[in-house]
Amino acid sequence: MRATTQEAYQLFHDGALALARAEYNGIKVDLPYCKETDKHLQNREEAMQSLLKESELYQLWGKMMPPTEINLDSTKQLGKVLFEVMEIPPPIITDKGNYSVSEEALSIVAPEVPGVQHILDIRGIQKARSTYFGGILKEQFDGVLHPFFHLNKVKTYRSSSSRINFQNLPKRDPFMMNMIRKAFSARPGHRLVEVDFGGIEVKVSACCHKDPNMLKYIRDPSTDMHRDVSQDAFFLSLEDMTPDNEDQEKDIGNIRYVGKNGFTFAQFYGDYFGNCARIMWNYIDSMNLVTKQGVGLYDHLAKHGVHNLEDFKDHLRGVEDIFWNVRFKKYSAWKKKTFKKYLDTGYVDLLTGFRCGGIPLEKNQVLNTPIQGPAFHCLLWSLIETDKELRRNNMKSLILGQIHDAIVLDVLDSEFDNVLDLLLNIMCKRLRKYWKWIIVPMEVTVEASPVDGNWSELKKLKLN
DNA sequence: TGTTCATGG
DNA sequence: TATCCATGAACA
Numbered sequence: 001m002r003a004t005t006q007e008a009y010q011l012f013h014d015g016a017l018a019l020a021r022a023e024y025n026g027i028k029v030d031l032p033y034c035k036e037t038d039k040h041l042q043n044r045e046e047a048m049q050s051l052l053k054e055s056e057l058y059q060l061w062g063k064m065m066p067p068t069e070i071n072l073d074s075t076k077q078l079g080k081v082l083f084e085v086m087e088i089p090p091p092i093i094t095d096k097g098n099y100s101v102s103e104e105a106l107s108i109v110a111p112e113v114p115g116v117q118h119i120l121d122i123r124g125i126q127k128a129r130s131t132y133f134g135g136i137l138k139e140q141f142d143g144v145l146h147p148f149f150h151l152n153k154v155k156t157y158r159s160s161s162s163r164i165n166f167q168n169l170p171k172r173d174p175f176m177m178n179m180i181r182k183a184f185s186a187r188p189g190h191r192l193v194e195v196d197f198g199g200i201e202v203k204v205s206a207c208c209h210k211d212p213n214m215l216k217y218i219r220d221p222s223t224d225m226h227r228d229v230s231q232d233a234f235f236l237s238l239e240d241m242t243p244d245n246e247d248q249e250k251d252i253g254n255i256r257y258v259g260k261n262g263f264t265f266a267q268f269y270g271d272y273f274g275n276c277a278r279i280m281w282n283y284i285d286s287m288n289l290v291t292k293q294g295v296g297l298y299d300h301l302a303k304h305g306v307h308n309l310e311d312f313k314d315h316l317r318g319v320e321d322i323f324w325n326v327r328f329k330k331y332s333a334w335k336k337k338t339f340k341k342y343l344d345t346g347y348v349d350l351l352t353g354f355r356c357g358g359i360p361l362e363k364n365q366v367l368n369t370p371i372q373g374p375a376f377h378c379l380l381w382s383l384i385e386t387d388k389e390l391r392r393n394n395m396k397s398l399i400l401g402q403i404h405d406a407i408v409l410d411v412l413d414s415e416f417d418n419v420l421d422l423l424l425n426i427m428c429k430r431l432r433k434y435w436k437w438i439i440v441p442m443e444v445t446v447e448a449s450p451v452d453g454n455w456s457e458l459k460k461l462k463l464n
Numbered sequence: 465t466g467t468t469c470a471t472g473g
Numbered sequence: 474t475a476t477c478c479a480t481g482a483a484c485a
Contacts, residue, residue: 096468168470270476364477376478404479467483
């Protein structure tokens with residue numbers, strides 16, 4: 001470890017102890033449900049394989065090689081059948097120059113090739129069985145799972161998790177989310193609770209470069225960075241924007257979502273306009289984006305002289321220029337300065353007292369490290385303090401784990417209000433007293449299950 | 465062991 | 474200019 005200050009050393013020392021207690025606590029799993037569901041999935045997997053074997057795709061597969069050598073899970077064989085035997089133009093090529101058979105690639109050919117959808121369905125089932133239910137059943141002990149949390153594996157001084165990885169359980173796909181998270185139960189009389197920092201990486205980034213425009217976006221709730229960028233990217237007035245969604249995390253399908261994830265976040269991680277343009281252009285189609293007045297977005301762009309992807313790239317070149325050289329000029333200057341310092345010294349220092357370097361880093365890594373690491377350290381400090389307070393007050397509520405910007409707890413119902421007050425106080429107030437470099441407000445969202453509920457049943461709480 | 469695919473922040 | 478950080482399974 002390369003902590004340059006006592007404080008940084010202490011954070012990881014105390015963090016290791018607090019996370020060890022979370023590992024010791026563990027999360028209760030519903031064993032009968034896991035075994036039953038896994039069995040059900042096994043039947044379904046076999047049924048899907050039978051269906052696949054009735055397809056023409058499988059016939060052609062059989063002509064390509066002796067039956068004993070057929071492996072329906074082989075990505076290499078699948079690529080050969082689709083893109084050589086059937087002569088379909090490969091939609092995506094991998095980094096090493098092979099045919100890609102990722103979900104993205106296969107869903108493009110699936111409408112024309114019966115059987116391909118079965119492969120995707122089978123993959124989903126296999127992922128659920130091997131990684132999730134298989135992992136849970138292998139690692140649980142007496143119905144309690146004890147996932148590990150590491151502080152020594154990630155080059156940005158974030159954490160990681162294993163056996164099982166508590167930090168990548170399905171969430172975005174509603175079916176997978178429900179099926180897998182239903183396996184995790186609250187203890188009797190308890191509720192599962194998840195407390196997230198909102199936009200912590202953007203906030204830490206603003207604390208690094210102190211860009212006045214970004215600080216305003218963060219401090220003034222009437223402004224919205226993603227809305228403004230979306231308006232630039234798609235020639236939209238405020239009235240053209242799809243209605244603001246109350247729950248911004250669930251704004252999938254909105255123009256704002258495309259601006260946020262296709263452009264702004266991609267730019268923060270170091271992407272460039274050409275790639276952003278391709279991704280956003282595809283989103284317009286796959287999400288059927290329309291303006292508030294119901295005009296298709298391709299039609300709307302055509303009115304502004306943007307008729308194809310090449311036109312859109314040209315337009316986005318200008319949007320990118322405004323983004324970095326007008327809107328976030330000071331952020332831009334910080335990037336230049338920080339990278340130059342890395343080239344001069346060979347390391348980059350984090351606000352929390354860690355030093356990264358000693359090995360060659362790419363430019364994007366140098367500029368991401370001071371943001372990703374300290375963002376997690378805000379969470380870790382909060383977790384340590386929460387752990388201290390829960391134990392000092394002899395409370396029955398337990399910390400179960402952590403997901404980069406979120407703490408997961410198993411909270412006794414009678415302690416619920418107290419635990420929430422405690423978390424809010426630590427994460428939004430005490431944290432800012434401890435680290436003076438945090439010059440923006442901290443916000444959290446809280447989700448909780450019913451008493452005796454499970455992790456698929458979290459509901460967002462209204463905080464006052 | 466390296467590559468590709470899936471999952472998350 | 475050329476998207477950051479991970480874990481795990483399966484195949485080659």
